Amino acid sequence: MSDSTSPLISVCIPTYNGHPYIETLITELLRSSRSDFEIVVSDDCSTDETWDFVVRVSQTDQRLRCFRNESNLGMDRNFAACVARARGRFVWLTGQDDRLFHEGLDAIAAMILARPELDFLHLNYTRVEEAKSDGASIRPVAGDQHQFGVGIDSFLARTGGWLPTFLPLFVMKRALWEGVDISHYFGTYFCQVGAFVESSRAIRWCHLDGNYVVGLTPVNGWQFKPLSYARIVFGNYIMLDRVERRCDWLGPAFIRTQYRKIYDQLVYVLIMLSACRLRVDDPLLEGMKQAASRVPYVSLTLRLMLHMPAPLGKLAVLLIKARRVLRRFRSGMQSRLSTRSAAQGAGSS
Incomplete structure (x- = not known):
């Protein structure tokens, strides 16, 4: 054509x-x-x-x-x-x-x-x-x-x-x-x-x-499956490592910045793997280790949390859930207070 x-x-x-x-x-x-x-x-x-x-x-x-x-x-x-x-x-x-x-x-x-x-x-x-x-x-x-x-x-x-x-x-x-x-x-x-x-x-x-x-x-999407989520997060790091090595014009700041932006996702997924006693495929894990070696704190986090005891991982999951509940509660309270203030303002005008 x-x-x-x-x-x-x-x-x-x-x-x-x-x-x-x-x-x-x-x-x-x-x-x-x-x-x-x-x-x-x-x-x-x-x-x-x-x-x-x-x-x-x-x-x-x-x-x-x-x-x-x-x-x-x-x-x-x-x-x-x-x-x-x-x-x-x-x-x-x-x-x-x-x-x-x-x-x-x-x-x-x-x-x-x-x-x-x-x-x-x-x-x-x-x-x-x-x-x-x-x-x-x-x-x-x-x-x-x-x-x-x-x-x-x-x-x-x-x-x-x-x-x-x-x-x-x-x-x-x-x-x-x-x-x-x-x-x-x-x-x-x-x-x-x-x-x-x-x-x-x-x-x-x-x-x-x-x-x-x-x-x-979706209700059964990868976001709710710890092993699938881990593959996505690890894959993101591996992609960043590979693309930076192929594009030397990006510079080391690119890796540091991009790794930092998805660091919370990495911590979360490592907690979930520990709590659920799951392990990702060896080739993906080795690729993640290589990618993590580019930035010391990411490499250290990976090494430590891969060996986190399951009870500690489960405790961390409970704390994360409690934090989310508290955050939603605060957001709901702020919304109700804002609505009430707006209604009072309209009533006094």
């Missing part, structure tokens, strides 16, 4: 047993009247209804293209396979259980067409916990206070130092992605961040104002 007939945007959905979430995601996107986008689904040998659903829909709407891997590739390799199958000028990555409003396609396309020099768009989102709400009341919000910059330093200044780790906020020029050897980040669960950082020295970025993304935390 030539550039003149290629889609403007490829929405890339790597999936494994994504039903029913993926049905909601695709159905919403296909509500768009646009014809200059495609949805690319890379199914990693699902055993549920995912494959049957995407095949059925693709037969009635050619904007959906679906592929099934011959064997299970795992998360990172499936991400890479999905983008490799895309034809769009830009790729919009998303998880199978998140929701993208179809209006977001209009907003992204308008920005790309108005500013053809852009390499990367970063979006906003609303986080929803499935156990508390299905997010049905959330609607897309348009905005016009977009921000622009060049290079990773200006990008991190805008995000408070956070890299674009959350998939649905990630819209990247496909040519940039293809210029990175993604295989260097296999096994980290953050290959998309590796691609961004390697391309970011002079990247022309836009923070797209408005909100077209709902990030769903």
Whole structure:
């Protein structure tokens, strides 16, 4: 397919047993009247209804293209396979259980067409916990206070130092992605961040104002599974270690800053592993040890907490839960006091 007939945007959905979430995601996107986008689904040998659903829909709407891997590739390799199958000028990555409003396609396309020099768009989102709400009341919000910059330093200044780790906020020029050897980040669960950082020295970025993304935390998501959470946190450190070694222009301050930002996550996950008497896979653990060796206090924390007795880990979990309850109580009290003060002020006016 030539550039003149290629889609403007490829929405890339790597999936494994994504039903029913993926049905909601695709159905919403296909509500768009646009014809200059495609949805690319890379199914990693699902055993549920995912494959049957995407095949059925693709037969009635050619904007959906679906592929099934011959064997299970795992998360990172499936991400890479999905983008490799895309034809769009830009790729919009998303998880199978998140929701993208179809209006977001209009907003992204308008920005790309108005500013053809852009390499990367970063979006906003609303986080929803499935156990508390299905997010049905959330609607897309348009905005016009977009921000622009060049290079990773200006990008991190805008995000408070956070890299674009959350998939649905990630819209990247496909040519940039293809210029990175993604295989260097296999096994980290953050290959998309590796691609961004390697391309970011002079990247022309836009923070797209408005909100077209709902990030769903499923009731059975990795956030609630200590071993899965540990793999994500360890993988983040390993990705940072690998990308900094490949990009010497980043400098040692990059590692120190990024390690510090996710340090609380590391401490929490080490406590959970201790309390639940769990152990991560040896290759991942060795990769984490190597990554941690870059910063002494991270290395020391890892060594000490990996040998934390289970009773101490359980006590730490109880203290964390108590702190969360206290924090929610204080927040609720402050909210009620603010409401009462506002009501009294209105009554006296």
